[in-house]
Amino acid sequence: MTGIRPTKLLWMGAVTGYLLGRNLAFRHAPGLANGLMRLGNVTGRGSDAEGEAALDYFEGVVEDYERIAAHAGVCEGDGHEAALFGGRRVLELDHGNTRAVAMLARLRGAFSVDVYDSIDLQTRDPSRLRALYEDLLKRAGEDPSRVDALLDGVRAHRDAAALKASGRRFDVVVSRAVLEHVRDLKSLHRELREVTTDDAVLIHKIDLRSHGFEWDHELDFLLFPERLYRSLTTHIGEPNRVRAQGYLDVAQQYGFTPVHVSATRRISAERVAKLRDSLAEPYRSLSPEVLSVLGIWLVLVREGHPLARSAKAIDLGSIPAAPSGMAPF
Secondary structure, eight states: OTTOOHHHHHHHHHHHHHHHHHHHHHHHOHHHHHHHHHHHTOSSTTTTOOHHHHHHHHHHHHHHHHHHHHHHTSSSSSGGGGOSSTTOEEEEEOOTTOOHHHHHHHHTTOSEEEEEOSSOOOOSOHHHHHHHHHHHHHHTTOOGGGHHHHHTTEEEESSHHHHHHTOOOEEEEEEESOGGGOSOHHHHHHHHHHHEEEEEEEEEEEEOSOTTOOSSSTTGGGSSOHHHHHHHOSSSOOOOOOOHHHHHHHHHHTTOEEEEEEEEEEOOHHHHHTTGGGSOTTGGGSOHHHHTEEEEEEEEEOTTSGGGTTOOOOOGGGOOBOOTTOOOO
């Protein structure tokens, strides 16, 4: 921790205490802790949005998947014509507190949608969910009475065993702000390898920011020694701190080929240089180009997809910005 100012060391001590307390709560009273999260609506996609903002959020999520798929060239056309979901068996990682994204994927023609989340955080207010789903269908010009029929094609799985036992193999896997919270990325990719088709497409939006754990710099959360940080987050979903290259490496290790990577957020190399020498390892040894990337879109394909054979090596130092027109959240 050489070169860290006393005020920042005090902040690090406060964060350590917070993480320790939260981790102990989830370790020894997980039911209570999860219940409080659900009641407080502190997790789940679009949790801060209500009314029209909530509709914008869920529509934006689904449309982003379609746009990035078209931009990456994994399916023909643009927008709804990209046929990302049409006729596909879709797996959504971490559906949050609604199944709105799953329903919209079904509306766009998905044969089925399965959701995989180890914690059941779906809102326990059925009237609120029903109103959200019906409003989404109305906005799309669809009969709101279709809610039940669309959701009938959605199944939930709470662990890898249940997912594998379903016997389904998925053509498309999607996630948004999920992978950065996965503690064991190797296990997840091993599971995905077992349940995806040979020509599957996987689309991930990965948020590499601090998630609030910063004092006065975007990389402050990388100051904590790796062993300490992991011991403080064994039972909570705080960011795993894996940098962009790590996601590419683990994907390729399990047979997934990156065909598109773009940066959703960056800071300057000069900004990185202000803190880099104080970062814990292995982060201090990473290049400024890698450390500057604070979010990515990542599109992967299995070996049977046509793009797998023509994919080029990706240099994170020169990846482009994400396509324009994507949702701002």
